[in-house]
Amino acid sequence: MKIHEIQAYLKRFFDKVQLVGSADITIDGPAKIESATKGKVSFVANEKYIRFIGSTKASLLIVGEQTPTGQYSDRLSFLKVKDPYTAFVFVLQMFAVPRMIARKGIASTAVIGENVSLGENVSIGEYAVISDHCIIGDNTVVGPRSTLLERVTVGRDCTLFPHVVCYDGTVLGDRVTIHSGTVVGADGFGFAPQPDGSYIKIPQMGIVEIHDDVEIGSNNTIDRATMGSTIIEKGAKIDNLVQIAHNCRIGESTVIASQAGISGSVTIGSHCMIGGQAGFAGHLSLPDRTHVAAKTGVSKSTHIPGQTLRGIPAQPIREQLRQEALIRNLHKMKEKLETLEAEVREMKGND
Amino acid sequence: MKIHEIQAYLKRFFDKVQLVGSADITIDGPAKIESATKGKVSFVANEKYIRFIGSTKASLLIVGEQTPTGQYSDRLSFLKVKDPYTAFVFVLQMFAVPRMIARKGIASTAVIGENVSLGENVSIGEYAVISDHCIIGDNTVVGPRSTLLERVTVGRDCTLFPHVVCYDGTVLGDRVTIHSGTVVGADGFGFAPQPDGSYIKIPQMGIVEIHDDVEIGSNNTIDRATMGSTIIEKGAKIDNLVQIAHNCRIGESTVIASQAGISGSVTIGSHCMIGGQAGFAGHLSLPDRTHVAAKTGVSKSTHIPGQTLRGIPAQPIREQLRQEALIRNLHKMKEKLETLEAEVREMKGND
């Protein structure tokens, strides 16, 4: 691929893509700036990496509009754009080879139930099980050995990697991606305690709804609602090993990092960012654009959008950081207190 | 279903089920009180929800014996019971449609090993693998694609959802439910450090025993013992993504919430409640009826039954809450200390 082809492609997304250097050099793939070799394209989106420009062996760098390039332009070319990070993502997409998850069509070993509706151009991998009354949209790929129980609806252009399980009634929108080992729609954790200390299971009669453009990582658990739906809204992104309990609602374009645990009936607004290993008490809600730091324990609802929470229990980050600083300096407080005690003792002795 | 049928069913479990209103109305399903429509049954078990009685569109409410109903009884009926929460669970069970996990009988694609003993009325799903010398009790359902390695014993009336793995030698009691992605009986994490810094694997020769009426959620890991058994006692309930390490013993009717981690050789008593993301150091024990708050780090054994523990490291909740309050007020202590310092300085200056 020539540099001018990359420039042309980026012009689809950016008003201005300025070339510095030669347009005719062949680029054969992306690489990290510090380990790139001849023929590679890399990028600088962060000031920390400007120092590598002088030494990189890459042939093309995607950089910001203000990044100085003059002195290097004889041995490598530059494309200058407003957002070099996003531009590089597009470059990655140019070089990405489509991943083979399942061959086109229905594998001969797949089990397709009764009354299943398959769209155009659907691929169903080896040993997949599609149970009765499922509906699968156009161009969707179901990986080998994934299992859809009864009455699951999958939209178009979805990708289910191998070993995904969707329990009965699950509804997926369009362009949903789910990675291996994730279980969607298992029973919520609901048991009614009895006077003798035992528990009666509460039937979990709801479903899980996952809206368009959601991507869900590996080995997550997203439980069905007791009644109604557990909902993941459009464009949300969920990492690995995340627990989303029954009756939760996760807002649009909210991002949840690995090993976070969202307890039952929690509502999280849109455009939130939930850090790794964060946990939530049940039945609370967070407004839009809330950030929750990693390992935070959110114990009650908040009402001001755009806050950052941190700590166990969680509080606004400014208070939490102030408190952490006080704790770090506790030994100084203790010393001061002891000095003061000695002084007072001395003063009293002087009386 | 008519209200008098629901009343009759509840009388199986409660001495007194008092009807207020019409017995002849048709009820077609359960719903949340705030979103219920005509023909739905809902419930009020918590004072917070009494305010919805005036506005709900439901046709039947299950309520407590003391809940006032007179003013609403012309447009909806009530069934008054001692424990409306549990009563509503029974109502949910009346409406729950049995979930289809695997068709009756042995799927033609299931692989059944040698010397396997199958009880009456067993269902084995598509692509399940039942290895040599397994025993499966009456009415048990093994979901599609679940795998039992050699010499696994499963009791009667059990449900294994799709994609469950039981390693060799696992023993399940009766009425055990295991959800998708859970791995029972993998090797405990045991390695002997060597002088050169490498590790020798310690063979994990024990098994996992899961007793009657246990329900286990999705994507859990329950490791086999090094010698003897890792044991989950009767009626315990385990949520999702929980780690139970080798040689643990979890007591009867103990409940463990999502993402808790129980380290090796931990013994937890009966009727305990372990919060989400709680963690345990190895080789410790907790007595019966201990509650462990979410995110707690239990670092040593406790001996008084019925305590609630909280904090990292864990301590009795009263001490922990007192300590948390002191930390929240640290800035006030700092101010007081500084005021006092100034006063003492001034007093000394006065001398």
Next chain:
Amino acid sequence: MKIHEIQAYLKRFFDKVQLVGSADITIDGPAKIESATKGKVSFVANEKYIRFIGSTKASLLIVGEQTPTGQYSDRLSFLKVKDPYTAFVFVLQMFAVPRMIARKGIASTAVIGENVSLGENVSIGEYAVISDHCIIGDNTVVGPRSTLLERVTVGRDCTLFPHVVCYDGTVLGDRVTIHSGTVVGADGFGFAPQPDGSYIKIPQMGIVEIHDDVEIGSNNTIDRATMGSTIIEKGAKIDNLVQIAHNCRIGESTVIASQAGISGSVTIGSHCMIGGQAGFAGHLSLPDRTHVAAKTGVSKSTHIPGQTLRGIPAQPIREQLRQEALIRNLHKMKEKLETLEAEVREMKGND
């Protein structure tokens, strides 16, 4: 098996294996010292267990060279070695029955793609899927229903338990063990935020490399690199439900306990020990022989090898423990402060 056979076997590993008692007794298996019966072998590696020597019913104990044995030697025999713990591991290995994961050869239900290279003596279990261009080394066992996507390379003498998924391009060394439900090589969690609040997926074009002698537990997630490789070095041991994000590098013989979460681009040195539920911020590095306590939140790189870190955020354990002690005694500081305030008030009143 006779005691003299056990002694002979241990002599392969230890210069000195001293027998006290009879060499001719038959030993039929290992057991814990406190529950051992006649014919069992057990061990004492920890002073706490010396008290069981007087009462154990075992017929053979593996003990340290200094452990006193004289008074018991009429009813049980001893083998005295320098490291009784490791010696007992070797004894366990003598009694361990090889676990049947898949029958020899290629199961008739396994799906083998095009251009797959299988070494000598490979076993592929029922319903395994080995995609195009995979390479599997001699003596390797792939359990039932494991899935290798395209171009996966597995070394010799590896064991993949049932329900393992390796995404395309994954490279495993020799003698690698992976337990059920673990997903290797799924996409890293990389999305570029856009001005409208939505996200563009960053193609994850790298792979995962797992070097020789690594053992990985159940239901872990090890993500592929964005570019280049996520690397687990030789001899590392990983427990269950651990998250290893894209571009991480885990050093040789490093041990990671259950539910730890390693964020993107973290580098952990060799011979480190990472405790359960520990978490890491992204892009940081820890030097060799660092110990991270359970539940720790590591928020920045450290540079001194051999440190122990603890706390949220993490700090060297001495400082953290000092700080925890100060917090535990905060109520005393508060009392002292109040006493001092009263004294100063009184002194001022006296003026």
